[in-house]
Amino acid sequence: MADTPKIQVKNLTMAYGSFVVMNDLNFSINKGEVFIIMGGSGCGKSTLLKHLIGLKEPAKGEVFFDGENFSAADEDDRRAMLQRFGVLYQGGALWSSMTLAENVGLPLEEYTDLSSKEIRDLARFKLSLVGLRGFEDFYPSEISGGMRKRAGLARAMALDPEVLFFDEPSAGLDPLSAKRLDDLILELRDSLGSTVVVVTHELASIFAIADQAIFLDAATRHQGAIGNPNELRDHGDNLDVRNFLLRGELDEQKTNKNGNPA
Numbered sequence: 001m002a003d004t005p006k007i008q009v010k011n012l013t014m015a016y017g018s019f020v021v022m023n024d025l026n027f028s029i030n031k032g033e034v035f036i037i038m039g040g041s042g043c044g045k046s047t048l049l050k051h052l053i054g055l056k057e058p059a060k061g062e063v064f065f066d067g068e069n070f071s072a073a074d075e076d077d078r079r080a081m082l083q084r085f086g087v088l089y090q091g092g093a094l095w096s097s098m099t100l101a102e103n104v105g106l107p108l109e110e111y112t113d114l115s116s117k118e119i120r121d122l123a124r125f126k127l128s129l130v131g132l133r134g135f136e137d138f139y140p141s142e143i144s145g146g147m148r149k150r151a152g153l154a155r156a157m158a159l160d161p162e163v164l165f166f167d168e169p170s171a172g173l174d175p176l177s178a179k180r181l182d183d184l185i186l187e188l189r190d191s192l193g194s195t196v197v198v199v200t201h202e203l204a205s206i207f208a209i210a211d212q213a214i215f216l217d218a219a220t221r222h223q224g225a226i227g228n229p230n231e232l233r234d235h236g237d238n239l240d241v242r243n244f245l246l247r248g249e250l251d252e253q254k255t256n257k258n259g260n261p262a
């Protein structure tokens with residue numbers, strides 16, 4: 001169905017035991033969109049990502065994937081759905097004892113019946129998509145942090161996922177490598193038509209790549225606002241979100257008005 005959101009979150013409350021992280025989240029992510037989960041430290045971004053990829057059960061509410069209730073799916077259905085996701089964790093999470101080609105080939109070995117040669121060829125192709133042609137036989141320790149992230153991305157893309165999830169992709173990268181990764185995310189979205197969900201608090205990335213963003217407000221433990229980040233910053237009526245997107249400029253203005261130095 002053309003109108004079915006790729007991912008839909010309905011009345012989701014997330015908790016660790018009796019500690020409620022966020023209440024009553026409601027939002028949709030459309031196919032082909034770059035969707036950002038943003039907010040200050042500890043607001044629940046990574047926890048939300050875990051719910052979206054089925055690593056954590058909702059305390060209340062549901063997550064739908066292509067209209068199917070992911071939260072209520074049985075083991076087999078859930079496993080089938082998971083194969084349609086690619087996840088890039090913070091450190092790139094590559095196996096240090098394996099070459100880049102072996103790392104990228106791992107999901108193909110696990111989930112497909114392809115021959116060793118086919119796996120090797122596909123791994124080489126995926127590495128070339130992220131600018132790592134010629135690095136197939138390198139080990140993770142032999143390349144830079146930015147290259148490791150890109151290799152992790154090649155592995156996340158091994159099974160041609162419909163949705164790519166990124167947990168803080170630019171963490172630990174210098175600004176140029178971070179920009180290069182952002183450009184790559186957009187390129188891959190455009191060429192592969194994947195839906196992309198990114199957890200980040202990096203403002204440069206948020207403005208560069210997001211179609212839509214949700215702000216998790218740690219103070220209220222509810223979603224603060226949802227929309228295009230440029231719109232939210234320039235015309236949004238939620239001051240906390242605007243302040244976050246303006247790096248605290250509104251706080252500084254308030255301080256100045258009160259006659260105190262900024």
Ligand SMILES: Nc1ncnc2c1ncn2[C@@H]1O[C@H](COP(=O)(O)OP(=O)(O)OP(=O)(O)O)[C@@H](O)[C@H]1O
Pocket residue numbers: 016019021039040041042043044045046047048201
């Ligand atoms: N396994 C856990 N058990 C109990 N509490 C947890 C657990 N994981 C996270 N929390 C708590 O849940 C809240 C949200 O954590 P989460 O890691 O999702 O935030 P975040 O927005 O991703 O933070 P950051 O930007 O610092 O990575 C925090 O208060 C954290 O201490």
